[in-house]
Amino acid sequence: MSDTPLLKVKDISKFYGSRIGCRNVSFDLWPGEVLAIVGESGSGKTTLLNCISTRLLPTTGSVEYHMRDETYRELFRMNEAERRFLMRTDWGFVHQNPADGLRMTVSAGANVGERLMAIGNRHYGNIRATAVDWLERVEIDADRIDDQPRAFSGGMRQRLQIARNLVTGPRLVFMDEPTGGLDVSVQARLLDLVRGLVNDLGLSAIIVTHDLAVARLLSHRMMVMKDGVVIEHGLTDRVLDDPREPYTQLLVSSILQV
Ligand SMILES: Nc1ncnc2c1ncn2[C@@H]1O[C@H](COP(=O)(O)OP(=O)(O)OP(=O)(O)O)[C@@H](O)[C@H]1O
Numbered sequence: 620m621s622d623t624p625l626l627k628v629k630d631i632s633k634f635y636g637s638r639i640g641c642r643n644v645s646f647d648l649w650p651g652e653v654l655a656i657v658g659e660s661g662s663g664k665t666t667l668l669n670c671i672s673t674r675l676l677p678t679t680g681s682v683e684y685h686m687r688d689e690t691y692r693e694l695f696r697m698n699e700a701e702r703r704f705l706m707r708t709d710w711g712f713v714h715q716n717p718a719d720g721l722r723m724t725v726s727a728g729a730n731v732g733e734r735l736m737a738i739g740n741r742h743y744g745n746i747r748a749t750a751v752d753w754l755e756r757v758e759i760d761a762d763r764i765d766d767q768p769r770a771f772s773g774g775m776r777q778r779l780q781i782a783r784n785l786v787t788g789p790r791l792v793f794m795d796e797p798t799g800g801l802d803v804s805v806q807a808r809l810l811d812l813v814r815g816l817v818n819d820l821g822l823s824a825i826i827v828t829h830d831l832a833v834a835r836l837l838s839h840r841m842m843v844m845k846d847g848v849v850i851e852h853g854l855t856d857r858v859l860d861d862p863r864e865p866y867t868q869l870l871v872s873s874i875l876q877v
Pocket residue numbers: 635638639640641658659660661662663664665666667829
């Protein structure tokens with residue numbers, strides 16, 4: 620891993636009126652690192668993810684991003700066009716519900732190909748060949764390329780959403796409960812696939828999950844949230860094998876007893 624953080628998150632807070640979404644969250648994310656944000660429903664995971672990925676404006680705090688030209692930019696000081704460009708070229712966002720991240724009424728090939736066109740690719744033959752390659756990488760048969768995602772199973776849709784996000788070679792991917800709502804066997808296959816791709820591509824990722832098994836399998840580091848605050852933060856194996864906070868101990872033991 621490099622000695623320059625990809626992302627420097629400082630004191631992010633988000634209030635919805637008087638209600639706390641998340642409060643005073645700070646951390647660095649390193650190139651090639653996968654960070655899991657865990658906690659029960661309502662603990663502030665999605666609020667934090669949406670703030671960091673600039674989908675939501677935090678009440679206070681800053682996020683600095685290490686650009687490809689080696690400079691740091693504060694994300695909330697960028698204009699809308701710059702942020703959109705970053706999202707298209709350097710970032711991916713995998714939604715829990717594939718319908719939020721796909722265009723359901725255009726073909727699988729177009730779902731992958733249009734991201735390439737958005738970054739300036741114009742050669743139809745190359746775009747189609749890259750789309751076929753990516754469908755195969757996410758274990759979708761190439762002969763489904765002209766089918767629309769609404770004809771796909773939940774697991775296939777999620778794999779297509781991942782292909783659409785990764786085809787442009789992002790450096791950072793945000794994932795919000797990427798395996799939520801899928802059958803256990805489908806989840807296991809998807810997790811294997813995500814783990815392989817993240818490793819192969821050397822991606823950095825921030826993954827929100829309420830499932831500690833997902834955090835264990837995918838992440839190097841994890842943050843445990845409760846009532847909008849990060850109450851424990853450390854290497855994933857350390858946090859899960861030797862949780863320091865009583866609340867984390869409770870979370871871990873409740874999983875073990877299942
Ligand atoms: N748009 C909103 N308006 C008002 N309060 C909100 C809004 N979005 C979230 N909240 C509140 O902020 C807190 C954190 O919610 P958030 O959705 O971030 O938690 P979460 O851990 O992602 O939960 P879940 O796993 O259920 O999605 C909760 O108290 C929630 O009610």
